[in-house]
Amino acid sequence: MSDSAMHDKTPVPPPPGGVPATEEAIWPPATPEEHRLDMPVQSLRHWRRDEERQPVGQQHRRIGSWIARIVIFGGALLLTAYGAWQMYQVVSVSRTTVLQWVLLVLFTINFSWIALAFTSAIVGFAVLLRRPQEGPLPTALRERTAVVMPIYNETPSQVFAAVAAIRESVEETGLGRHFDYFIVSDTTNPDIWIAEERMFLALREQAGEDARIYYRRRPKNTHRKAGNIADFVTRWGGAYAHMVVLDADSLMTGGAIVRLTAAMEADPDAGIIQSLPLIINRNTLFARIQQFAGRIYGPVIAKGLAVWSGRDGNYWGHNAIIRTAAFAAHCGLPDLKGKPPFGGHILSHDFVEAALIRRAGWSVYMLPEISGSYEESPPSLIDVAARDRRWCQGNLQHSRVIGAAGLKLATRQHFATGIISYLSSPFWLTQLLVGILLVLQTHYVRPEYFTRDFSLFPVWPRFDSERALALFALTMGILLAPKFLGFLLALLDRSMRRASGGGVLLFLSMLFEVLMSALLAPIMMVIQSGAVTQILAGRDTGWQPQRRDDGSIPFRDIVRRHRWHVLLGVATGISAFMIAPSLFAWMSPTILGLVLAIPISWASGKLAIGLALRRAGLLMIPEETSRPRIATRAQEIAEEFAALGYDDADSLAVLHEDAQARSWHESLLPPARTRRRGEFDTDRTLAQAKLVDAESLADVRAWLSPKERTVLYTDRALLDLLARLPTAREDEAGARDRKAA
Structure with missing residues (x-):
């Protein structure tokens, strides 16, 4: 028999004060009758091909996906090869040092990552240009x-x-x-x-x-x-x-x-x-x-x-x-x-x-x-960082799964993509540091490698500066191309363009998003690099509930989270400027993002700033111009439910004073486990002793530990003891009587 069936009828516990109930509350089950399925634990080490079921149709779809893979991965490979060759030409003007080889390897890894995103976006853009439609709403279904x-x-x-x-x-x-x-x-x-x-x-x-x-x-x-x-x-x-x-x-x-x-x-x-x-x-x-x-x-x-x-x-x-x-x-x-x-x-x-x-x-x-x-x-940068820390651990943990027996090649690629998405941050940071070391090396070796005249890019006799500048432009173009393609697609769709505020505001929104992303990127790079380092060092993450609501974070917490980012930005900026103003100019987006980490993070969670941008027509999406009906309805119902006051209610007071809520709660509890003679639960024993000794709800609230409180909520006998305590009104009346006496 299911748990729900066992609790269809639950007697009302004695109301506050210990007066026995005279009626019986009948609660409908909170869950349906169980229909169980076995869910065996799968092996990652063993798999036989004969265990794989054979598809029954639509094999032409696989041909199309393989053509797309050849285009996307082949194109990314060619782009990466070209980028790596250009970087090799940059660093091999004279004898190539170990640091220069390290820079070449890191650049190739990082460039391949953005090249794959670029070619995939090109294919996505080409398909979406045909404006695929979702089709009519089905009129019949067969199954539950x-x-x-x-x-x-x-x-x-x-x-x-x-x-x-x-x-x-x-x-x-x-x-x-x-x-x-x-x-x-x-x-x-x-x-x-x-x-x-x-x-x-x-x-x-x-x-x-x-x-x-x-x-x-x-x-x-x-x-x-x-x-x-x-x-x-x-x-x-x-x-x-x-x-x-x-x-x-x-x-x-x-x-x-x-x-x-x-x-x-x-x-x-x-x-x-x-x-x-x-x-x-x-x-x-x-x-x-x-x-x-x-x-x-x-x-x-x-x-x-x-x-x-x-x-x-x-x-x-x-x-x-x-x-x-x-x-x-x-x-x-x-x-x-x-x-x-x-x-x-x-x-x-x-x-x-x-x-x-x-x-x-x-x-x-x-x-x-x-x-x-x-x-x-x-709602904020810090909230994203907290969630990202858990995701980072989860994706790096996939390094233990990527080699599992029987997995498809594309599946392994998904795992690799997730892993590299987090390793890319320390790779970019390391590439940046290696570049600074190389500049230091060339700066302090005679002759002088940086001219006194200000220029956008350092002049390195041991590097091909013109080729380096061209390669930098290519990298930025590939990095930003998916954003531009999405913007172009929205611009070409008349209804979407108008719903996003029009072409001009859509363009300004894109520029603002690119600017803010450029400032946020170095902060996230350092945060993710720190997360990867912690995980590799064996530090586990917790699983905290995610903040969903709009809202800011106390400024002191922001300072505490970002103070080292600011110090890193200041140190990097001073070092770069002392080497050459041109190097400082080249690194300015990274330096600026880190130096401004505290105000950027503070602003990120500000509701007033976001609403001001909305009033100005920036960062608008069609779902704001014409809000989905389901979102409006969900908000209406949420306001109705919030007005009931359940969200912020003190559960101890509820279970103590509301007999109906207590009866409903008890009906949802699983059957009590039979205790063997001589077996004692320390938390339950302490909770029972404190409830027996308590004279008011205030005593219970002050005395019970979190574990004891949880035990109380799962034990019908302890809940009965809670219900027998005087209510607040009875407690006040008793205090008046004692005072009068």
């Missing part, structure tokens, strides 16, 4: 799909409002009967936990008895988000052919969800189909920069990736549809040997899940032309 939103210490009113808005949008398609909705919680904060339960009750009351919205909280968040999804799959996955996996900040229209589902049903080989989520609802300076870049440049980059990846694509962990049985059979993640950061459970689980399901013969691909898929982004 679960929409699953995993949450972890989020603001309940916002995430539950998002689920409500998504459900309403799906219902409007006329195909709502095919979808159920699961909010699967890994929340550890007791106040948020109780708020989630109360918010779920409010959501179900708002949506109606037949809404098919369910809620489950795990007692232990083993393996974090991957474990949260795996728990859903193993307990309820057997009832659903597919699951649409969301993130806590996701929004998807009914049209997007129905189109993804129809695409999955039409393709018997599809294991995962990924949509392209666009960033919306952002208003701080930094978030608006990311929002603009994602909307204007993102489609070009994503389409290029989708074309060459073909059916060997990747999974980004959310806003995607997954074939549930295939996922259960092939995506059970193993723990990696050793301790974190490289051992333990897999952090960036989505890449690995895509790799394993693809290894088994299921296709993984992206449909970026499907509209109506949205997400949000962190």
